[in-house]
Amino acid sequence: MYNLPESVENLINALSMLPGIGPKTAQRLAFYILKSPVDEANFLSDSVISARESIRPCVICGNFTDKEECNICRSQERDREIICVVENPQDILAIESSGEYNGLFHVLMGALSPLDGINPEDLRIDELVGRVKKEEIKEVIIATDPNVEGEATAAYIKEILNKYPVKITHLAYGIPMGGNLEYADGVTLGKALEGRREF
Amino acid sequence: MYNLPESVENLINALSMLPGIGPKTAQRLAFYILKSPVDEANFLSDSVISARESIRPCVICGNFTDKEECNICRSQERDREIICVVENPQDILAIESSGEYNGLFHVLMGALSPLDGINPEDLRIDELVGRVKKEEIKEVIIATDPNVEGEATAAYIKEILNKYPVKITHLAYGIPMGGNLEYADGVTLGKALEGRREF
Numbered sequence: 029m030y031n032l033p034e035s036v037e038n039l040i041n042a043l044s045m046l047p048g049i050g051p052k053t054a055q056r057l058a059f060y061i062l063k064s065p066v067d068e069a070n071f072l073s074d075s076v077i078s079a080r081e082s083i084r085p086c087v088i089c090g091n092f093t094d095k096e097e098c099n100i101c102r103s104q105e106r107d108r109e110i111i112c113v114v115e116n117p118q119d120i121l122a123i124e125s126s127g128e129y130n131g132l133f134h135v136l137m138g139a140l141s142p143l144d145g146i147n148p149e150d151l152r153i154d155e156l157v158g159r160v161k162k163e164e165i166k167e168v169i170i171a172t173d174p175n176v177e178g179e180a181t182a183a184y185i186k187e188i189l190n191k192y193p194v195k196i197t198h199l200a201y202g203i204p205m206g207g208n209l210e211y212a213d214g215v216t217l218g219k220a221l222e223g224r225r226e227f
Numbered sequence: 228m229y230n231l232p233e234s235v236e237n238l239i240n241a242l243s244m245l246p247g248i249g250p251k252t253a254q255r256l257a258f259y260i261l262k263s264p265v266d267e268a269n270f271l272s273d274s275v276i277s278a279r280e281s282i283r284p285c286v287i288c289g290n291f292t293d294k295e296e297c298n299i300c301r302s303q304e305r306d307r308e309i310i311c312v313v314e315n316p317q318d319i320l321a322i323e324s325s326g327e328y329n330g331l332f333h334v335l336m337g338a339l340s341p342l343d344g345i346n347p348e349d350l351r352i353d354e355l356v357g358r359v360k361k362e363e364i365k366e367v368i369i370a371t372d373p374n375v376e377g378e379a380t381a382a383y384i385k386e387i388l389n390k391y392p393v394k395i396t397h398l399a400y401g402i403p404m405g406g407n408l409e410y411a412d413g414v415t416l417g418k419a420l421e422g423r424r425e426f
Contacts, residue, residue, distance in 0.1 A: 030323045033293040035278040042274040045267060047259050048252070059317045060246050061275055062282050062291055069279035072241040073272045076260055079238040080268035083261050092261055094232040118258045124229045 036062065088159070090135035090152050092117045100133060107131045109166040113156060113185065115139050115173055123171065131169075134159065139177035140184060148184060156185070160192050167195040174201060235261065287358070289334030289351050291316045299332055306330045308365040312355060312384065314338050314372055322370065330368075333358065338376035339383060347383060355384070359391050366394040373400060 032040070036058060043054035061069055085091070086098035093099070100106060100120070110131030114120060120133050136151040159165065170185055172178035186196050201219035203212045212220070231239075235257060242253035260268055284290070285297035292298070299305060299319070309330030313319060319332050335350040358364065369384055371377035385395050400418035402411045411419070 030299055030319070032320070033282060033291065033298075035274070035281045035293060036291060038270075039274040039278040042267075042271040045263075045271070046256050048255070053247070055317065055320070056247070057245050058278065059291075059315070061279060062316075064244075064279075066279060068241075068244060069275055071237075072244070073275040073279075075234070075238040075241040076268055076272040076275075079234040079257065080260060080263070080265060080272075082234045083232060092232065092235060092258075094234055099232075100229055116258070117261075118254065120229070121231070121254070 085135070085137075089133050090117070090137055090155070091120055091133060105130075109164055110169065111156075111159065111165055111167075112169045112171050114171050115178065115181070119171065131167075136172070136181065139172055139181040141177045151181070153185060153188065157188060157192075160189060160194055165194055167197060170196065170198045174199075284334070284336075288332050289316070289336055289354070290319055290332060304329075308363055309368065310355070310358065310364055310366075311368045311370050313370050314377065314380070318370065330366075335371070335380065338371055338380040340376045350380070352384060352387065356387060356391075359388060359393055364393055366396060369395065369397045373398075 031037075039058045039061065040051070040054045043049055043057050044051055046054075049057070061072070082094045083092050084094075086093045086096075086101055088097055088101040091098040091100060095102070107130050111134050112123060112129060112131055113134045113136060114123065115136050115138060117135055120135070123129050123133075134152070134156050136153065136156075138146050138151055140146060140148065140151065156168075160168065168185075168189060170182045172182045182198055189196055200223055201216070202223055203209065203216060203220045209217075230236075238257045238260065239250070239253045242248055242256050243250055245253075248256070260271070281293045282291050283293075285292045285295075285300055287296055287300040290297040290299060294301070306329050310333050311322060311328060311330055312333045312335060313322065314335050314337060316334055319334070322328050322332075333351070333355050335352065335355075337345050337350055339345060339347065339350065355367075359367065367384075367388055369381045371381045381397055388395055399422055400415070401422055402408065402415060402419045408416075
């Protein structure tokens, strides 16, 4: 049986470690890289290293940043009385894309999942409590994912924050915009009915 | 609006250049890389560069290799009287995975596509003719892709090789193994009928 050169095997293995990239896709990407201009391959290689080396968690909110504190925590144009709690840094991008939020963020770096060994002390919950105590926070919006782990995490955080004089809210559940009602699942429709608002 | 750190933007842009990786997937991969262990990010970065720098086309067949001639062209256990002509190096992997072929290969590095500016002189056709003239080749199997460009390329190569004393064949067209007949498309079924064999 014919074996690929070792460096190509290594490249395929490295690409296969990425999420959602199976062996067949990794092979296709590797062959593309082999054929691509050297400049493009260099750009990819350098970007991986320089991003990995320059980026760290913001000391305040946990968002990815290349400084000590992230752009959002340093901004003077943000509403500093409200914190939106998310599981991951990429959730910040999603919420920012709505254009409807101008407060601060707090990244938990995951969600509670005892089966995967992720317990409260593995998340940045103490740091959140510290901020609620120290900063002049009036509202905490919990925006964890709408799944079992996210809901459990939200309930846990609500429990802990209840003893502080801060308003605790969560994102509205309901039917997503732009779809057809007939394709919405029953659980979502149930939440949409439960949360119905005067028109 | 919140902007990602520049090094993260660069990483997303670099990943977006890969085939089949859209901006959303690139973002997901980038965030994964930011969270991955440094070793893993280094392995990915090093693999890209070392594969891109060490791999070149085999001087004989055009397959990717880290030597002057590829493993297949150097092998003494291969049938050196038969050449299978493919469009790309990854096609060699596919044919090798069948376990049914033990001859040599010739990589064209593409298929004729005048609209994309790919003409006969852009493919490794002269090199193929040179091999047919110089080596003791008895059969050339044309295994270009079963689409318009591949068929045109196959026809062009057949025309050119016709003047040499070599048998020219192409892969059988027909229904793929393991599927349901009802899902086969009409063109494929037509080819399968046309090429029917005694049972």
